[in-house]
Amino acid sequence: TGYFTYDPAFTSTASCESQITYIDGDKGVLLHRGYPIEQLATDSDFPEVCYLLLHGELPSAEEKEQFTRDITYHTMVHEQVSTFYRGFRRDAHPMAILCGVTGALSSFYHDSTDITDPVQRMIASHRLIAKMPTLAAMAYKYSVGQPFVYPRNDLSYAQNFLHLMFSVPAEPYTINPVLCRAIDRIFILHADHEQNASSSTVRLAGSSGANPFACIAAGIASLWGPAHGGANEAVLKMLTQIGRPERIPEFIERAKNKDDPFRLMGFGHRVYKNFDPRAQVLRKTCHEVLGELGITNEPLLDIAMELERIALEDEYFIERKLYPNVDFYSGIIFKAIGIPVSMFTVLFAIARTAGWIAQWKEMIESPDMKIGRPRQLYTGRPQRDYVPLDRRN
Ligand code: CMC
Known part of the structure; x- marks a missing residue:
């Protein structure tokens, strides 16, 4: 059946071409679309980095404003999603909840599951980036028995996340700009990292034509492990x-x-x-x-x-x-x-959603997109005849 290379754990196999992120591991270099991570972390903000990953260039002032509107337009989740949460145990791990509800988004936003339509692909990207903080904070609120908090579109992405996590109807959370900047920076630093396990998972899931919500849920599952985002x-x-x-x-x-x-x-x-x-x-x-x-x-x-x-x-x-x-x-x-330990990997997932969706889009829009289908080295038994039950020992 022909030859193929054996590369367990993909230590030396490039699985795709990509223009999004460059890493030189020997020199400690990480670039997004050519821009060094240190500069992005210091001078940019997370929504701008999302735009950069998705579109390939930094936005103009006008594009940035439009992108902010596109994202904030989608920050709420369908009200029915909240009943979905109520089915989980209160002590469920928030990553388990996030994995489940993100996959379930495809049952709420049917229009964006049409991956052949470029407009819907972009709307799906905006929806995922916009809704992830809302979904994540809802998992936390559910675990501590507080009411779900609605997003506020007058706040920045990081401010809104802190508001979703820590505001209660009786008292809004006072947002400290230094903490907010730290959250934003952490989101930037986790936004993409080329073909890591979860991004490769998203690509492989997406290569079959699966919808983007299902693909991102697969990425969340892969991220959860302690060797990766866990x-x-x-x-x-x-x-x-x-x-x-x-x-x-x-x-x-x-x-x-x-x-x-x-x-x-x-x-x-x-x-x-x-x-x-x-x-x-x-x-x-x-x-x-x-x-x-x-x-x-x-x-x-x-x-x-x-x-x-x-x-x-x-x-x-x-x-x-x-x-x-x-x-x-x-x-x-x-x-x-003040973020509880069980939410740490969830924050990683919020940020990495930007990279996952950018890579998913890049793959879908590539002219030589094909289903991913690794081969294997079979090390099991050779062919043999079936043994009826009464003759087995
Ligand atoms: N502590 C002790 N020994 C280690 C560690 C460690 N954290 N990491 C690697 N080694 C040893 C390993 O035992 C092996 O030794 P030897 O050659 O004697 O058998 C050698 O270093 C090479 O390790 P490897 O497991 O072959 O390397 P890998 O590229 O497959 O694994 C890794 C990379 C990140 C999974 C691994 O370093 C690890 O398990 N680190 C701890 C978990 C962790 O911090 N993960 C986060 C990764 S960064 C963010 C992310 O991806 O989410």
């Missing part, structure tokens, strides 16, 4: 488990021990072998946020910084080029803002 939650749990700096060497030894499944969460990356530029921005943001909140003593930050210092001097981590990744510092920022 790492931000796992980092905070690990830092809490370490508890005090004196116990760090014990955990470093465990991470190095091949008989122990424990890994340093928030460390290592398939592509970055020098440093993760996103982690560097986040380390700075982390100090800014704690400073703004007047948190002078955050034991988890002390443990994180000491863990990073010890690991970066350890031969095991040096040899294997293991550095802190984007998930290492984000959790400490989220915790300081």
Whole structure:
């Protein structure tokens, strides 16, 4: 049946052509449409980065205004969606809820499931970027027994997210601009990362012609794992488990021990072998946020910084080029803002929706789009004859 290459875990296979994101893992470079992530994180804002990912260029002032209108137009969800939430257990993990409700959007917005219509493809993109904060915050509100909060279109994307999370009918949330900027920056830093597991999942699901809501739900499922987006939650749990700096060497030894499944969460990356530029921005943001909140003593930050210092001097981590990744510092920022640990990966999903949908659109609009169909190396039994039940032993 011909030859094909065997590349388990796709360590050296390019699955597509893309013009969206460029990574040079050896040099720690990450560019979106050519723009360095450090510049975007400092000077841009998340909606602008969404526009850039989707359209290929930064928007003009007029385009930016129109894009903001396009997004805010879609921030509400169909009222019936709220009854969908009420079917979940109150202690359900918000990623489980997000996965379910995002997939269910295709049953609410039939018009945008027509992937052959470019106008509907764009509306689906706007709907997903706009509704994700609403859906995410509803999962949180449901878990704490508070009423769902409606989005406010006079607020920015990040402000609106904080409002959805923390306002209650009795009292609107007072939005701190430094915290808001931190959330916006985290959204920018997580917006896209070329062919990671979840983006590849979205592409593979979409290659069959599945509708965009179903594809993004598939991406959310893939993101949830601790080796991918679930790492931000796992980092905070690990830092809490370490508890005090004196116990760090014990955990470093465990991470190095091949008989122990424990890994340093928030460390290592398939592509970055020098440093993760996103982690560097986040380390700075982390100090800014704690400073703004007047948190002078955050034991988890002390443990994180000491863990990073010890690991970066350890031969095991040096040899294997293991550095802190984007998930290492984000959790400490989220915790300081008051976001519960179970919501960490949900925030990653909100941001990555921009990259997923941009990549889905790029794939659908590519002239040589084909269904993705990896091959395998069969290592099972050769052909043999069926054995009737009374003759099996
Ligand atoms: N702690 C201890 N050892 C590690 C770690 C770690 N965090 N990461 C990799 N190694 C070791 C691994 O055991 C292997 O050693 P050896 O060559 O002796 O067998 C070597 O480093 C190479 O690791 P690998 O598993 O072959 O590398 P990979 O490219 O398949 O995995 C990774 C990349 C990110 C899944 C992995 O580094 C990891 O599990 N890190 C912890 C989870 C994490 O932080 N994930 C977030 C990734 S960044 C954001 C995102 O994608 O969502």
